[in-house]
Amino acid sequence: MHADHQGELRPNGGWTTGYADDIPQVLAAEQFGTLTRVERAVLALILLRTVAIPRAQGLHQHDGWAGGEHSVTLEELVRNRHLSRAAITGALRGLRAVGYVAMTASGGYIPGPALARLGAVDREALWEDLLLLARPHGYMAERIRVRRNETRALLSQPLADTVGGRG
Numbered sequence: 676m677h678a679d680h681q682g683e684l685r686p687n688g689g690w691t692t693g694y695a696d697d698i699p700q701v702l703a704a705e706q707f708g709t710l711t712r713v714e715r716a717v718l719a720l721i722l723l724r725t726v727a728i729p730r731a732q733g734l735h736q737h738d739g740w741a742g743g744e745h746s747v748t749l750e751e752l753v754r755n756r757h758l759s760r761a762a763i764t765g766a767l768r769g770l771r772a773v774g775y776v777a778m779t780a781s782g783g784y785i786p787g788p789a790l791a792r793l794g795a796v797d798r799e800a801l802w803e804d805l806l807l808l809a810r811p812h813g814y815m816a817e818r819i820r821v822r823r824n825e826t827r828a829l830l831s832q833p834l835a836d837t838v839g840g841r842g
Contacts, residue, residue, distance in 0.1 A: 710770075713758060717766040718775055719808055720752055725785050727805050740790040740801060746783025 710718065724747040726740055734745065749767070753760050767784065770776035774789035793801065803819045810816055 710775075711766070713762050714766045714769050714775075716755075716758060717752065717763055718770055719805065720755060721747055721770075721776060721784055722786060722801070722805060723809070724751065727802075727809075740786045740793060740798065746779045746781065746785045748783050752784070 722740065725745045729745045730736075749760075749763065752758075752763050752767075755763075758766075767776060771778070771787070774787045776784050777787040779785055806813075807816050807819060
């Protein structure tokens with residue numbers, strides 16, 4: 676959604692809100708609406724198996740994250756030896772409740788409708804996060820970290836310093 680978008684009432688009575696790109700970062704810094712470590716891990720597994728891997732295989736052509744024809748089963752997720760079935764099941768319940776994950780008619784899991792609302796900046800950041808996860812010591816991962824650190828440093832400066840103002 677566009678940065679200046681205000682909340683709008685949809686015909687079914689639900690609200691949708693588009694935030695400026697910096698608002699989610701502020702909310703995350705305050706730990707508001709963030710996912711647990713296990714929820715993040717399960718979401719990453721789902722995104723890797725349903726979007727990133729099919730895209731690398733040429734089966735997923737767009738840069739979106741929501742829906743899709745590739746699903747992952749609970750059994751496939753449980754193959755991850757670092758998370759128990761109970762932890763994965765609990766994380767799936769939480770992820771479904773907030774719309775990050777949806778179920779297919781066949782019982783598989785796919786990225787949910789909340790991911791369809793990601794703007795271009797957040798979609799790109801998500802791809803970068805998966806690259807950092809998949810190849811944390813690679814050249815691209817290092818470039819991403821350097822750029823993100825430079826951006827954080829710039830954003831943490833007082834406004835007067837960034838626009839050449841005087842103190």
